[in-house]
Amino acid sequence: MKRTAVSSSNLASVGYDPASQSLEIEFTTGRVYEYFDVPQQTYDKLMAAESHGRYFNAYIRDNYHYTRIR
Numbered sequence: 001m002k003r004t005a006v007s008s009s010n011l012a013s014v015g016y017d018p019a020s021q022s023l024e025i026e027f028t029t030g031r032v033y034e035y036f037d038v039p040q041q042t043y044d045k046l047m048a049a050e051s052h053g054r055y056f057n058a059y060i061r062d063n064y065h066y067t068r069i070r
Contacts, residue, residue, distance in 0.1 A: 010053035016043040023064070025056065032070040035060060 001024045003015035008028075015024040016038070023038040023046075042059060049055035 004047075006047075006052045008052040011056060014043075014046065014052070016040075023060070024069075025060075030070070031068060033066045034069050035064040035066045038064055 001015040001017055001022070003013035003024055003026055005013045010028060011025060012028050012030075013026040016022070017024075018040050021037050021039065023035040023043055024032060025035065026032045038060065046052060046055050046060065
């Protein structure tokens, strides 16, 4: 999945596949996680957020199933 670099102290890049509603997050540590069943609207709001890290922590981190992929 192609990811887009974001300006954040915690997140390095974000990718999204609308067909599977999969959200891929690369952290500044180099770890990559895939979050499942994430609506397009949530991804859009994450990318538009003033703070990507705060939005992720508030609305994504504990609200969707995920797996570590790297």
